[in-house]
Amino acid sequence: MIVMLILNVLVLILGAVFSWLPQVTTLPSIVGFDIDTALVTGVGQMHAFFVSFWPVYIMFQGFLVLMGYYALKLAIRFFLGHRAP
Amino acid sequence: MKEFSQVLILGALVGGFFIFAPMVRAEGNWTPNIQYYCDPQTTSVTEGGSFGGDFTDNCYYIWTGIANTGGKDGGLFRGTVGNATILSGHLLGAGSSGTRNDNDPWSMESPATNDPYFIAVWNNNANSADYQDYFINGGSPPDSDYGIISFVFGTGGPIGGGGGGGTTTIDACIGTDTHICDFIPHDGTTTPSGVSVDFGLRAYINPADLGSILGVRIFLHNIDQNVLLLDAFSPNDLILFDDNATSSGEFLFGTSTILADGNYRIKACLERTYFDGAIRNPFANLIEGAQDCQSHQFIVGSSTFIGNLSQNIFAENNEFFAGLSATSSAAMAHTCSPFGGDFDIRTCLLYLFIPDGNALNEVMENARIGIFSRMPWGYFTRVITILQNPTIGELPTFTVNIPTGAGSDTAELHSFEFDMADTVAGAGTLLDSIRDPIHNVSVRDVFYPFVQLTVALGVLLTILSDVAGSHRHASDGEGIAVTKRRLS
Numbered sequence: 001m002i003v004m005l006i007l008n009v010l011v012l013i014l015g016a017v018f019s020w021l022p023q024v025t026t027l028p029s030i031v032g033f034d035i036d037t038a039l040v041t042g043v044g045q046m047h048a049f050f051v052s053f054w055p056v057y058i059m060f061q062g063f064l065v066l067m068g069y070y071a072l073k074l075a076i077r078f079f080l081g082h083r084a085p
Numbered sequence: 086m087k088e089f090s091q092v093l094i095l096g097a098l099v100g101g102f103f104i105f106a107p108m109v110r111a112e113g114n115w116t117p118n119i120q121y122y123c124d125p126q127t128t129s130v131t132e133g134g135s136f137g138g139d140f141t142d143n144c145y146y147i148w149t150g151i152a153n154t155g156g157k158d159g160g161l162f163r164g165t166v167g168n169a170t171i172l173s174g175h176l177l178g179a180g181s182s183g184t185r186n187d188n189d190p191w192s193m194e195s196p197a198t199n200d201p202y203f204i205a206v207w208n209n210n211a212n213s214a215d216y217q218d219y220f221i222n223g224g225s226p227p228d229s230d231y232g233i234i235s236f237v238f239g240t241g242g243p244i245g246g247g248g249g250g251g252t253t254t255i256d257a258c259i260g261t262d263t264h265i266c267d268f269i270p271h272d273g274t275t276t277p278s279g280v281s282v283d284f285g286l287r288a289y290i291n292p293a294d295l296g297s298i299l300g301v302r303i304f305l306h307n308i309d310q311n312v313l314l315l316d317a318f319s320p321n322d323l324i325l326f327d328d329n330a331t332s333s334g335e336f337l338f339g340t341s342t343i344l345a346d347g348n349y350r351i352k353a354c355l356e357r358t359y360f361d362g363a364i365r366n367p368f369a370n371l372i373e374g375a376q377d378c379q380s381h382q383f384i385v386g387s388s389t390f391i392g393n394l395s396q397n398i399f400a401e402n403n404e405f406f407a408g409l410s411a412t413s414s415a416a417m418a419h420t421c422s423p424f425g426g427d428f429d430i431r432t433c434l435l436y437l438f439i440p441d442g443n444a445l446n447e448v449m450e451n452a453r454i455g456i457f458s459r460m461p462w463g464y465f466t467r468v469i470t471i472l473q474n475p476t477i478g479e480l481p482t483f484t485v486n487i488p489t490g491a492g493s494d495t496a497e498l499h500s501f502e503f504d505m506a507d508t509v510a511g512a513g514t515l516l517d518s519i520r521d522p523i524h525n526v527s528v529r530d531v532f533y534p535f536v537q538l539t540v541a542l543g544v545l546l547t548i549l550s551d552v553a554g555s556h557r558h559a560s561d562g563e564g565i566a567v568t569k570r571r572l573s
Contacts, residue, residue, distance in 0.1 A: 002437050007448045015455035023454075024463025039471050044478020048506065051477065052513025054529060055536050062540040064472060069548050071465065 112166065113207075115232030120147040121204045123191065130236045136202065137239025144189040146175065148206055149182040153230055156209030156285070156339040160217070161189045165201050166233060167223030174217075176269055176285035177206065179341055187271075196238040207231035214335045263291045263301060266335075268353040270383040278346050278386030284325050285339040286353050292333035293526075294357075301330040304354040305338065309347065310382075310395040325351075329358065344385045348392025350399065354378040357534070397431070480505035 027036035050057035120129030123144035130136040146159040157177040162169040172194070177185040196202070207216040208230035219226040220233075268286040276282050286305050294301050307323040326338050355378075382396045457466045483503040490497045520527050 003439070004445070004448070007445075011448055011452045011455065015451070018456055018459045021459040021463075023458050024460050024467055025458070027464060027467055036467070036471075039468070040474070041478055043471055043474060044476055045480050047475060047477045048480050049509055052509050052516065054533065058533075058536050058540050062544040064469075065544050066547060068469075069551075071469075073551075075462075 112233040112235075113226070113231035114229040115148065115151055115206055116234070117232075118149050118151050119204075119206045119232040119234060120149075121145065121234055123189065130234060132234050132236070134236050135239035136236045140191065142188045142191050144187065144191075146177050146185045146187070146204070146206060147183070148177070148232075151181050153208060154181050155179055156337075157183075157206055158209045158213055158216075158337075159185065159204065159206045160220075162203050162205065162220055163194070163200070164203075165235065166203060166220055169203070169221050171217065171221060174267070174287070176209065176267065176283070176287060176337070176339055178283040178285075179209075179339065198238060200238045201235065202238060203233050203235040205231060205233045209337055209339055213337055262289075263294045263355060264289055265353050265355055265379055268305065268351065268379070268381065270351060270381060272381040272383070274381075274383045276344075276383065276385045279343065281341040282344050282383075282385060283339065283341045284351065286326065286336070288336045288353075288355060290330045290333045290336055295330060295333050300358040302354075302356040302358045303328060303330055303336060303338075304352075304356065304378075306352045306354075307344075308350040308352060310350055310392045346386030346388075348382070348384055348388050348396050350380050350382045350396070352378060352380045480509060482506075 027039065029035065046060075047057075050060065116132065121144065122129045123140040123142070126138065126140055129147070144161075148157060151157075156179045158174065159177045160174040161172045163172055164170055173187075173189045175185060175187045177183065203220075205216070205220050207213065208228075212227035215227045216231055218224065266287040266289055269283055270276065284305065284307065286303070288303060290301055303326060305324075305326040307325055309322060323342075325340060330336060380399070382400065384392075453466070457463065482505065485501045485503070486498045487501065488497060489499045517527050517529065521531070
């Protein structure tokens with residue numbers, strides 16, 4: 001209960017602070033080239049390839065986990081600056 | 086004449102004996118030595134008798150004076166021998182005499198008067214599955230080391246109603262997946278001081294989980310909880326069984342030993358291994374969504390304060406992390422109120438600090454919509470969302486037109502079409518068709534867990550080395566700063 005209350009308050013405050021920023025639903029188009037559609041199509045075809053070549057799929061999953069870690073590290077450094085561990 | 090008639094009568098009697106004797110089946114040597122009843126009954130049902138009155142699922146299997154002192158199994162069956170359904174199976178214990186108190190799922194039955202049932206007690210040995218097969222499907226039993234009491238249901242019924250709802254208490258160890266069926270002592274049991282504690286494990290091993298590379302390790306471990314709260318440091322731990330499964334089908338293990346008074350936990354595990362147990366993969370579950378390990382807690386004689394504390398914390402942690410939590414503030418208030426009947430400080434603290442899984446998912450979804458999708462980091466979130474989307478798209482088809490005329494003559498064109506989907510799918514089918522002729526497993530079945538383990542370890546080591554490298558560079562930076570201040 002207490003942890004949920006803290007999390008809810010935190011999400012509420014941060015949501016209010018950043019509410020003036022526009023929300024992103026799709027990636028932008030550059031010079032008429034729709035990056036979002038291209039990425040969705042490409043990832044879908046990649047998954048079709050993964051169905052048969054499963055080792056690559058496992059490596060891709062590991063890659064996603066690793067990218068998640070680097071993104072988290074980047075976010076911590078961005079928000080904490082020199083205070084980051 | 087009188088003598089002749091006497092001879093005739095005697096001959097008829099003798100002949101009748103030999104004619105009718107085979108119809109009287111001697112169901113095992115142990116039949117006269119076994120008894121069965123359920124609370125609050127106090128006398129056993131008899132062979133061919135009627136089983137009724139009001140009774141609970143708490144039943145007793147009793148055996149006396151059996152020469153074979155090895156382990157024994159018992160169970161309740163619906164039907165007649167050779168045409169039956171097993172309702173429960175129990176590891177009764179060893180010895181020439183004994184009593185096993187266990188649950189039989191009578192409350193799940195809707196028995197009508199004269200419905201046939203029987204209980205059986207048989208030898209717990211390598212042929213245990215053959216005995217069960219005989220009871221269920223007929224044929225011939227492996228030997229005569231078993232006993233059966235056949236009866237019909239009389240009047241009355243199971244207390245608590247019958248027919249539907251709930252689940253069978255004891256797994257009858259049938260099915261197709263590798264799993265733990267049952268192990269004893271059961272959770273919450275108490276054994277008197279000085280009496281041998283029966284340990285047993287029944288598991289089912291699917292043939293597909295055994296092979297030259299694949300294996301299953303079976304582990305039964307008794308943990309003394311009286312000394313320290315951390316079982317890894319308890320000096321009185323007892324490894325009861327720890328070995329690789331050697332054959333598929335039903336696995337049975339039983340032993341008994343005397344334990345000192347106190348609180349104990351018994352843990353049973355089935356674990357995936359490779360190359361005869363040389364490699365264990367903790368990331369791979371044998372069957373999806375199921376636990377590889379189960380624990381029962383029991384007491385011998387008198388319990389201890391530390392033991393009770395350890396058992397209660399273990400039980401409540403398991404209960405809450407299994408998904409049970411207070412989502413209702415009214416329920417939480419009732420538990421945390423010192424004036425309420427359900428007041429429990431430990432439960433109250435757990436309710437207060439451990440979040441509910443569903444509520445946590447809602448908060449994360451709100452955070453994703455309200456915070457993480459905002460510009461500019463929202464573009465990064467969108468990329469992650471696309472990468473995580475498991476939708477399979479269609480591979481393109483390429484068409485190439487090649488002129489077949491002489492020189493620069495493009496009047497004749499020959500069109501070649503390359504269907505990538507067909508090519509890739511065909512390659513996948515070809516790969517899956519290559520199977521081990523002995524165990525009928527494909528390349529994927531064999532190597533998938535290895536690749537998964539290797540990639541997982543690689544990612545983990547990369548992250549750990551990055552963390553360690555960052556910390557070391559930060560320390561070097563501080564050292565250089567101190568040196569600069571000293572020089573200035």
